[in-house]
Amino acid sequence: MVLVLVAAMAIPVNSIFDTAAFAAKSGQSCTKTGMKTGSFICAVVKGKRIWRPVGRTAPAPVPSTTSNLRVTSDQTDTVSGFQIKPIYVVPSDGVDHSYDKNGYISSMLDEGNLFLNAQLGLTIPIDKNATGYDIQYLKSKYSTAFIQSAFPADGEGITEKLLAEINPFLNPGLNRKDFIFFVDVNGLNNGTACGTGQTPGLAAVVSIGKGFDATGQTCTGQSHNLSNFATHTWIHELFHNFGVNHTLNDPCDLMVGAETPGTCASSAKITIDKEHSRYAKSSVQGADVLQARVWTGQTDNLALAANCSIDPVPTADGTHYAYCPIGTQTIGAFIYCFNSFPLVTLEESVDGVWKPLGAGISSASPWGPRIDFTCAAGSQGPQIQLTNATPGSRLYRWTSIGQPVSDPFKIIWVR
Ligand SMILES: [Zn+2]
Numbered sequence: 575m576v577l578v579l580v581a582a583m584a585i586p587v588n589s590i591f592d593t594a595a596f597a598a599k600s601g602q603s604c605t606k607t608g609m610k611t612g613s614f615i616c617a618v619v620k621g622k623r624i625w626r627p628v629g630r631t632a633p634a635p636v637p638s639t640t641s642n643l644r645v646t647s648d649q650t651d652t653v654s655g656f657q658i659k660p661i662y663v664v665p666s667d668g669v670d671h672s673y674d675k676n677g678y679i680s681s682m683l684d685e686g687n688l689f690l691n692a693q694l695g696l697t698i699p700i701d702k703n704a705t706g707y708d709i710q711y712l713k714s715k716y717s718t719a720f721i722q723s724a725f726p727a728d729g730e731g732i733t734e735k736l737l738a739e740i741n742p743f744l745n746p747g748l749n750r751k752d753f754i755f756f757v758d759v760n761g762l763n764n765g766t767a768c769g770t771g772q773t774p775g776l777a778a779v780v781s782i783g784k785g786f787d788a789t790g791q792t793c794t795g796q797s798h799n800l801s802n803f804a805t806h807t808w809i810h811e812l813f814h815n816f817g818v819n820h821t822l823n824d825p826c827d828l829m830v831g832a833e834t835p836g837t838c839a840s841s842a843k844i845t846i847d848k849e850h851s852r853y854a855k856s857s858v859q860g861a862d863v864l865q866a867r868v869w870t871g872q873t874d875n876l877a878l879a880a881n882c883s884i885d886p887v888p889t890a891d892g893t894h895y896a897y898c899p900i901g902t903q904t905i906g907a908f909i910y911c912f913n914s915f916p917l918v919t920l921e922e923s924v925d926g927v928w929k930p931l932g933a934g935i936s937s938a939s940p941w942g943p944r945i946d947f948t949c950a951a952g953s954q955g956p957q958i959q960l961t962n963a964t965p966g967s968r969l970y971r972w973t974s975i976g977q978p979v980s981d982p983f984k985i986i987w988v989r
Pocket residue numbers: 583584585810814820829830831
């Protein structure tokens with residue numbers, strides 16, 4: 575009755591020939607016009623390259639220290655609201671290089687925010703504990719060979735398997751997280767990719783091994799204007815999580831994919847939608863990242879977009895749940911679509927008593943257009959706009975004329 579699909583996209587492996595030092599300094603060929611304080615990018619306008627101010631500016635990020643603690647669970651947050659949760663993954667047969675503790679992953683996180691700030695004037699919040707970035711450690715049950723080959727197929731791949739291994743939704747906390755697995759392998763998808771990310775979604779995998787895979791390629795090291803290609807990869811996969819698809823008309827764009835024509839010269843700079851025509855101030859490529867409720871200082875702005883995820887890790891007992899940012903959300907039902915749509919009411923369990931919240935309407939896409947959950951042709955599911963400003967887990971069900979028409983389901987509301 576229902577079709578649930580999670581798209582996943584890959585980015586190509588960084589060419590080993592792509593390690594020439596980045597020569598051209600930003601702005602070298604730009605005309606300075608009206609430079610003031612703030613962030614500027616070099617943009618092509620009517621065939622001329624000029625400096626133009628970035629729409630929003632944020633303070634330049636201060637490089638952060640890594641925590642030298644090894645932790646296998648999420649520590650008490652010192653950041654509120656949306657944040658990246660970095661996880662260092664060592665395969666079952668892999669060598670532990672302490673990349674969570676020795677600053678290697680931290681250097682990618684820092685460089686990523688410096689890159690975002692230079693390009694967009696924005697930074698992304700990253701999970702921190704009292705001493706630095708809160709990087710979780712996972713010794714995976716999956717082997718190096720398995721991780722390097724188990725790529726998404728029909729929405730199930732290494733991303734979902736690693737997310738299920740840490741299962742953050744058993745103890746989700748109150749802050750919304752996007753989970754990035756920095757995996758100590760030398761490539762993915764049999765040497766054809768360095769990362770993969772749900773599109774849209776809340777998890778991504780980045781290959782950070784310093785070696786070469788069987789095809790002689792590496793996912794790390796200097797690449798264009800970034801000191802580590804893994805920095806490019808994690809930002810790229812994160813933008814997939816935000817709903818952005820690949821760029822097809824600029825091989826030097828952050829969102830370049832294997833299907834993108836042309837190659838980016840090693841002397842050229844990687845940019846983030848520099849014309850603001852794709853996914854920054856535009857949504858033609860799937861989503862406008864500037865409208866996402868994810869940026870430092872903006873994560874409590876409920877006017878910005880933030881979507882639920884449904885069953886991000888399936889439960890052992892088959893019950894269903896959604897992971898939803900607070901604010902107003904489109905809430906549907908799980909597995910229930912009706913050929914003849916009845917009158918339905920959403921109820922919430924309050925102190926063990928079911929209380930009606932309002933009548934549902936019928937929709938072929940009960941969870942809204944941003945979530946891939948579609949009823950079979952000719953059937954429709956219940957849908958309601960639900961507003962909740964308080965983080966925490968709550969229990970709901972759909973009823974019709976006093977009788978339940980769905981099993982109870984949980985919504986994990988997060989900031
Ligand atoms: Zn991609």
